[in-house]
Amino acid sequence: MSPAATFDDVSARAAVLRSAAAVFYARGIAGVGMVDIRDDSGVSLRRLYGLYPSKRDLVAAWLTARHTTWMAWFEGAIERSRAAGEEPLLAAFDAIAEWAASPGYRGCAFVNSAAETTEIDETHRRIVASHKEGMLEYLGALASAGGYARPDRLGRMIGVLLDGAMAEAAVLSSVEPIAAARDAASLLLAASR
Amino acid sequence: MSPAATFDDVSARAAVLRSAAAVFYARGIAGVGMVDIRDDSGVSLRRLYGLYPSKRDLVAAWLTARHTTWMAWFEGAIERSRAAGEEPLLAAFDAIAEWAASPGYRGCAFVNSAAETTEIDETHRRIVASHKEGMLEYLGALASAGGYARPDRLGRMIGVLLDGAMAEAAVLSSVEPIAAARDAASLLLAASR
DNA sequence: CTATAGTGAGAATGACCATTCTCACTATAG
DNA sequence: CTATAGTGAGAATGGTCATTCTCACTATAG
Numbered sequence: 001m002s003p004a005a006t007f008d009d010v011s012a013r014a015a016v017l018r019s020a021a022a023v024f025y026a027r028g029i030a031g032v033g034m035v036d037i038r039d040d041s042g043v044s045l046r047r048l049y050g051l052y053p054s055k056r057d058l059v060a061a062w063l064t065a066r067h068t069t070w071m072a073w074f075e076g077a078i079e080r081s082r083a084a085g086e087e088p089l090l091a092a093f094d095a096i097a098e099w100a101a102s103p104g105y106r107g108c109a110f111v112n113s114a115a116e117t118t119e120i121d122e123t124h125r126r127i128v129a130s131h132k133e134g135m136l137e138y139l140g141a142l143a144s145a146g147g148y149a150r151p152d153r154l155g156r157m158i159g160v161l162l163d164g165a166m167a168e169a170a171v172l173s174s175v176e177p178i179a180a181a182r183d184a185a186s187l188l189l190a191a192s193r
Numbered sequence: 194m195s196p197a198a199t200f201d202d203v204s205a206r207a208a209v210l211r212s213a214a215a216v217f218y219a220r221g222i223a224g225v226g227m228v229d230i231r232d233d234s235g236v237s238l239r240r241l242y243g244l245y246p247s248k249r250d251l252v253a254a255w256l257t258a259r260h261t262t263w264m265a266w267f268e269g270a271i272e273r274s275r276a277a278g279e280e281p282l283l284a285a286f287d288a289i290a291e292w293a294a295s296p297g298y299r300g301c302a303f304v305n306s307a308a309e310t311t312e313i314d315e316t317h318r319r320i321v322a323s324h325k326e327g328m329l330e331y332l333g334a335l336a337s338a339g340g341y342a343r344p345d346r347l348g349r350m351i352g353v354l355l356d357g358a359m360a361e362a363a364v365l366s367s368v369e370p371i372a373a374a375r376d377a378a379s380l381l382l383a384a385s386r
Numbered sequence: 387c388t389a390t391a392g393t394g395a396g397a398a399t400g401a402c403c404a405t406t407c408t409c410a411c412t413a414t415a416g
Numbered sequence: 417c418t419a420t421a422g423t424g425a426g427a428a429t430g431g432t433c434a435t436t437c438t439c440a441c442t443a444t445a446g
Contacts, residue, residue: 028310030223033433044394045435055434111360112308115300117221129365156373157380163370164357167304171325177356180349184381187350191380226403237424238405248404 013051015041020062021069025109029059029119056121059113063127066109071134078142088142089158089189093182096162100169100178107170108163135159148192161185206244208234213255214262218302222252222312249314252306256320259302264327271335281335282351282382286375289355293362293371300363301356328352341385354378 019040023032034055038045052058074095081091099105106112110128113120120128139162140155148154161181168177212233216225227248231238245251267288274284292298299305303321306313313321332355333348341347354374361370 115305160357164353
């Protein structure tokens with residue numbers, strides 16, 4: 001109950017989430033044991049279970065945090081491109097392409113997690129679904145801001161292209177599908193003028 | 194060495210693959226034990242390991258078979274629509290929509306499998322990649338047969354839309370993304386006339 | 387100083403699973 | 417009939433976790 005304990009909890013949580021972010025994405029949820037989280041974060045098992053009563057809870061916290069950080073990265077990359085005079089809805093593909101070309105790329109963490117039946121429950125599925133809804137909503141807002149016709153539909157179409165691009169890039173170990181998706185997006189934007 | 198034994202092996206293999214097809218897709222690879230395959234197929238563990246020396250081998254056989262059966266289903270559905278006078282590249286989305294609306298839909302088996310890091314090795318990844326390449330090739334052939342401009346690029350664009358549609362439909366438990374993808378495809382076809 | 391609450395290290399527990407092994411049985415070759 | 421190869425049933429083995437528990441230690445309240 002000392003104030004020091006509270007502070008420790010906060011930084012221990014941060015360390016655990018930092019480790020979770022690294023290993024859950026790289027190796028999948030089933031591929032990571034609580035011991036791995038301990039080893040990577042330096043937070044003992046006892047403390048770990050004090051902070052997150054079960055692996056499920058930790059996974060939920062990771063997914064929730066990932067939504068925030070991924071969206072921040074995505075929106076940040078797009079905002080930077082917009083500032084450089086590029087079309088935001090096309091810049092989205094450039095951001096994904098850069099990510100997919102970086103080492104360790106394994107596709108969308110949310111889609112991958114949803115595929116792990118052993119590790120994922122309804123709570124997790126809800127987080128995954130609202131992440132995708134959040135992404136689509138943001139794309140719709142971009143379409144709207146860009147003055148396109150039927151911006152909501154355009155946002156959804158761009159979203160499907162992005163998800164397909166992320167998945168195919170992972171499975172084929174190539175950025176080519178992202179280029180194809182970008183080409184398609186470009187045609188769709190032209191058609192929505 | 195008796196001919197009867199050979200026959201048994203053939204039908205035992207068939208029974209095992211039939212079970213594998215059902216349970217691996219529904220519960221994921223990690224979610225299925227060899228015991229589950231035995232219970233579902235009626236082939237004893239001993240025999241099972243005689244036919245497939247390891248779970249990895251069985252998974253590889255399942256993925257290989259799945260490529261064949263999935264493509265046959267996909268091409269069949271599209272051919273039927275073509276006979277009914279529909280545009281094949283749009284019929285693809287109708288086929289996926291029907292599948293996604295059926296109970297037990299969980300997205301693309303290949304993309305899901307690739308996400309299961311614990312269960313998948315390089316051999317499996319190659320099978321997954323060539324499945325996607327096969328699908329894209331087929332779509333390119335359809336685009337070519339349809340007389341569209343830049344058929345290869347069009348096939349890839351449609352492919353990205355299909356993969357995005359399959360993934361989002363699974364994650365959002367909705368066929369709406371498939372409709373959006375179909376709309377997008379329709380615009381792309383118009384732009385490729 | 388001394389009792390106490392919290393902690394790290396890591397051992398113990400209980401499940402689960404791939405794979406192998408045992409044993410009793412069957413059908414067939416001879 | 418009798419030795420043999422193959423089989424089913426399911427137990428045994430070995431490994432991997434998630435989660436809990438033990439024990440010794442530390443710092444602090446009093």
